[in-house]
Amino acid sequence: MVLSRYLIPLAIVALALFGCNSESSLQRYLVDKQEDNNFVKVDLATSLLQSENADFTQEEQDILNTVKKINVVAYPKKAENMAEYEAEKDKLKKIIGQEKYKTLIKYGSNNKGATLKYLGEEDAIDELIVFASDDDRGFAVFRLLGDNMRPDSMLKLMNSIDNGDIDASKLKSIGELFNTKGDSI
Numbered sequence: 814m815v816l817s818r819y820l821i822p823l824a825i826v827a828l829a830l831f832g833c834n835s836e837s838s839l840q841r842y843l844v845d846k847q848e849d850n851n852f853v854k855v856d857l858a859t860s861l862l863q864s865e866n867a868d869f870t871q872e873e874q875d876i877l878n879t880v881k882k883i884n885v886v887a888y889p890k891k892a893e894n895m896a897e898y899e900a901e902k903d904k905l906k907k908i909i910g911q912e913k914y915k916t917l918i919k920y921g922s923n924n925k926g927a928t929l930k931y932l933g934e935e936d937a938i939d940e941l942i943v944f945a946s947d948d949d950r951g952f953a954v955f956r957l958l959g960d961n962m963r964p965d966s967m968l969k970l971m972n973s974i975d976n977g978d979i980d981a982s983k984l985k986s987i988g989e990l991f992n993t994k995g996d997s998i
Contacts, residue, residue, distance in 0.1 A: 827980035837908050839942060846886050850992075851894060852951075855885040876966040880959040887953035902952050909944055917941075917964060929964075937961040972977060 841879035846852045859880045869877065890898045908914075909930050917929040925947045933939035941962060 837904070839908050839914075839940075839954070842905065842908055843884050843886050843954075843956065851888060851897065853887040853889065853910070854883075855883070857883045859883065876963075877964045877968070880957050882958045884956040884958070885953060888951050890947075891949040902946060903943060905952065905954055906962065909942055914942065929962075933962075936963055938963065 842913040847854060859882065861879055888898060888901050909928065914930040915932070915935075917931055920926055921994045927943060927945040930942045930944070931940060932940045932942075939958070939960065939962070941957040941959075941964075943957075944952070945955075981997060
Protein backbone atom coordinates (compact mmCIF):
# COMPACT_ATOMS: atom_id res chain seq x y z
CA MET A 814 0.00 0.00 0.00
CA VAL A 815 2.80 2.42 0.88
CA LEU A 816 4.58 1.54 -2.36
CA SER A 817 1.51 2.37 -4.48
CA ARG A 818 1.16 5.71 -2.67
CA TYR A 819 4.60 6.76 -3.97
CA LEU A 820 4.58 4.81 -7.20
CA ILE A 821 1.52 6.54 -8.74
CA PRO A 822 2.77 10.13 -8.22
CA LEU A 823 6.25 9.08 -9.41
CA ALA A 824 4.75 7.57 -12.57
CA ILE A 825 2.75 10.74 -13.24
CA VAL A 826 5.86 12.91 -12.84
CA ALA A 827 7.84 10.60 -15.14
CA LEU A 828 5.12 10.74 -17.78
CA ALA A 829 5.02 14.51 -17.58
CA LEU A 830 8.79 14.82 -17.93
CA PHE A 831 9.29 12.26 -20.68
CA GLY A 832 5.98 12.70 -22.45
CA CYS A 833 6.57 16.34 -23.32
CA ASN A 834 7.86 17.07 -26.77
CA SER A 835 11.30 18.57 -26.40
CA GLU A 836 11.50 19.62 -30.06
CA SER A 837 11.37 23.33 -30.71
CA SER A 838 8.50 24.58 -32.81
CA LEU A 839 8.49 27.29 -35.42
CA GLN A 840 5.55 28.92 -33.68
CA ARG A 841 7.47 29.12 -30.39
CA TYR A 842 10.50 30.55 -32.20
CA LEU A 843 8.42 33.26 -33.89
CA VAL A 844 6.68 34.19 -30.64
CA ASP A 845 10.00 34.38 -28.79
CA LYS A 846 11.43 36.75 -31.41
CA GLN A 847 8.54 39.24 -31.23
CA GLU A 848 10.30 41.26 -28.52
CA ASP A 849 13.81 40.96 -30.01
CA ASN A 850 14.81 44.23 -31.68
CA ASN A 851 17.42 42.48 -33.83
CA PHE A 852 14.59 41.00 -35.88
CA VAL A 853 12.21 42.61 -38.37
CA LYS A 854 8.71 41.25 -37.73
CA VAL A 855 5.44 41.34 -39.66
CA ASP A 856 2.20 39.58 -38.70
CA LEU A 857 -0.72 40.02 -41.08
CA ALA A 858 -4.20 38.71 -41.61
CA THR A 859 -4.53 38.09 -45.35
CA SER A 860 -7.53 40.41 -45.47
CA LEU A 861 -5.10 43.30 -44.92
CA LEU A 862 -3.19 42.39 -48.08
CA GLN A 863 -6.10 43.09 -50.41
CA SER A 864 -5.63 46.38 -52.22
CA GLU A 865 -8.50 48.86 -52.49
CA ASN A 866 -8.75 48.23 -56.22
CA ALA A 867 -8.57 44.43 -55.98
CA ASP A 868 -10.26 42.65 -58.85
CA PHE A 869 -9.96 38.99 -57.90
CA THR A 870 -11.47 36.23 -59.96
CA GLN A 871 -13.61 33.87 -57.90
CA GLU A 872 -10.81 31.29 -58.09
CA GLU A 873 -8.23 33.79 -56.76
CA GLN A 874 -10.58 34.83 -53.95
CA ASP A 875 -11.14 31.18 -53.01
CA ILE A 876 -7.37 30.61 -52.96
CA LEU A 877 -6.78 33.72 -50.85
CA ASN A 878 -9.45 32.55 -48.42
CA THR A 879 -7.43 29.39 -47.68
CA VAL A 880 -4.63 31.57 -46.22
CA LYS A 881 -5.58 32.92 -42.79
CA LYS A 882 -2.45 34.60 -41.48
CA ILE A 883 1.12 35.40 -42.46
CA ASN A 884 3.98 35.63 -39.96
CA VAL A 885 7.36 36.90 -41.09
CA VAL A 886 10.53 37.20 -39.06
CA ALA A 887 13.77 38.39 -40.65
CA TYR A 888 17.24 38.85 -39.29
CA PRO A 889 19.37 41.39 -41.19
CA LYS A 890 23.06 40.49 -41.14
CA LYS A 891 25.45 43.19 -39.94
CA ALA A 892 29.15 43.21 -39.14
CA GLU A 893 28.44 43.45 -35.41
CA ASN A 894 26.00 40.51 -35.23
CA MET A 895 27.83 37.77 -37.19
CA ALA A 896 27.96 35.21 -34.36
CA GLU A 897 24.34 35.77 -33.33
CA TYR A 898 23.26 35.64 -36.99
CA GLU A 899 24.86 32.21 -37.44
CA ALA A 900 23.39 30.94 -34.16
CA GLU A 901 19.86 32.11 -35.07
CA LYS A 902 20.16 30.71 -38.60
CA ASP A 903 21.26 27.34 -37.18
CA LYS A 904 18.31 27.32 -34.74
CA LEU A 905 15.87 27.87 -37.59
CA LYS A 906 17.52 25.23 -39.77
CA LYS A 907 17.23 22.76 -36.90
CA ILE A 908 13.55 23.59 -36.35
CA ILE A 909 12.51 23.31 -39.99
CA GLY A 910 14.77 20.27 -40.40
CA GLN A 911 12.49 18.27 -38.11
CA GLU A 912 10.78 15.30 -39.73
CA LYS A 913 7.31 16.82 -39.32
CA TYR A 914 8.17 19.56 -41.86
CA LYS A 915 8.00 18.11 -45.36
CA THR A 916 10.09 19.67 -48.13
CA LEU A 917 8.37 21.05 -51.22
CA ILE A 918 11.40 22.60 -52.90
CA LYS A 919 14.92 23.79 -52.19
CA TYR A 920 16.87 26.09 -54.45
CA GLY A 921 19.87 28.37 -54.42
CA SER A 922 23.61 28.16 -53.94
CA ASN A 923 25.92 27.75 -50.97
CA ASN A 924 25.51 31.34 -49.77
CA LYS A 925 21.99 32.19 -50.97
CA GLY A 926 18.78 30.23 -51.32
CA ALA A 927 15.35 29.28 -50.10
CA THR A 928 13.59 26.22 -48.79
CA LEU A 929 9.82 25.68 -48.92
CA LYS A 930 8.41 23.29 -46.35
CA TYR A 931 4.91 22.45 -45.17
CA LEU A 932 2.79 20.77 -42.52
CA GLY A 933 -0.27 18.83 -43.56
CA GLU A 934 -0.91 16.86 -46.72
CA GLU A 935 0.56 17.76 -50.10
CA ASP A 936 -2.86 18.70 -51.47
CA ALA A 937 -4.18 20.17 -48.21
CA ILE A 938 -1.43 22.21 -46.56
CA ASP A 939 -2.14 23.79 -43.17
CA GLU A 940 1.17 25.60 -42.76
CA LEU A 941 3.56 26.70 -45.51
CA ILE A 942 7.06 27.77 -44.49
CA VAL A 943 9.56 29.63 -46.64
CA PHE A 944 13.07 29.98 -45.22
CA ALA A 945 15.21 32.31 -47.32
CA SER A 946 18.79 33.25 -46.59
CA ASP A 947 21.52 35.31 -48.14
CA ASP A 948 24.88 35.25 -46.37
CA ASP A 949 25.49 38.87 -47.36
CA ARG A 950 22.10 40.23 -46.21
CA GLY A 951 20.47 37.93 -43.66
CA PHE A 952 17.61 35.46 -43.42
CA ALA A 953 13.84 35.47 -43.23
CA VAL A 954 11.20 32.91 -42.45
CA PHE A 955 7.68 33.32 -43.86
CA ARG A 956 4.94 31.24 -42.24
CA LEU A 957 1.56 31.06 -43.95
CA LEU A 958 -1.20 29.54 -41.85
CA GLY A 959 -4.35 28.33 -43.50
CA ASP A 960 -6.74 25.54 -44.27
CA ASN A 961 -6.22 23.13 -47.14
CA MET A 962 -3.83 25.37 -49.07
CA ARG A 963 -2.51 23.93 -52.34
CA PRO A 964 0.93 24.79 -53.74
CA ASP A 965 -0.30 24.98 -57.34
CA SER A 966 -3.04 27.39 -56.30
CA MET A 967 -0.57 29.60 -54.45
CA LEU A 968 1.35 30.12 -57.70
CA LYS A 969 -1.84 31.40 -59.34
CA LEU A 970 -2.28 33.80 -56.46
CA MET A 971 1.20 35.22 -57.12
CA ASN A 972 -0.24 36.69 -60.33
CA SER A 973 -2.44 38.85 -58.11
CA ILE A 974 0.66 40.65 -56.88
CA ASP A 975 1.63 41.45 -60.46
CA ASN A 976 -1.92 42.68 -61.17
CA GLY A 977 -1.91 44.94 -58.09
CA ASP A 978 -4.74 43.04 -56.38
CA ILE A 979 -2.52 42.14 -53.43
CA ASP A 980 -0.90 45.04 -51.59
CA ALA A 981 2.63 43.79 -50.95
CA SER A 982 3.75 47.10 -49.43
CA LYS A 983 3.14 45.74 -45.94
CA LEU A 984 5.92 43.23 -46.59
CA LYS A 985 8.26 45.81 -48.13
CA SER A 986 10.68 45.97 -45.19
CA ILE A 987 11.22 42.21 -45.49
CA GLY A 988 11.60 42.38 -49.26
CA GLU A 989 14.20 45.12 -49.01
CA LEU A 990 16.34 42.81 -46.92
CA PHE A 991 16.80 40.45 -49.87
CA ASN A 992 16.39 42.61 -52.97
CA THR A 993 19.15 44.56 -54.59
CA LYS A 994 18.75 48.29 -55.19
CA GLY A 995 16.04 49.06 -57.68
CA ASP A 996 14.27 45.71 -57.28
CA SER A 997 10.86 45.51 -55.69
CA ILE A 998 9.09 42.77 -53.86
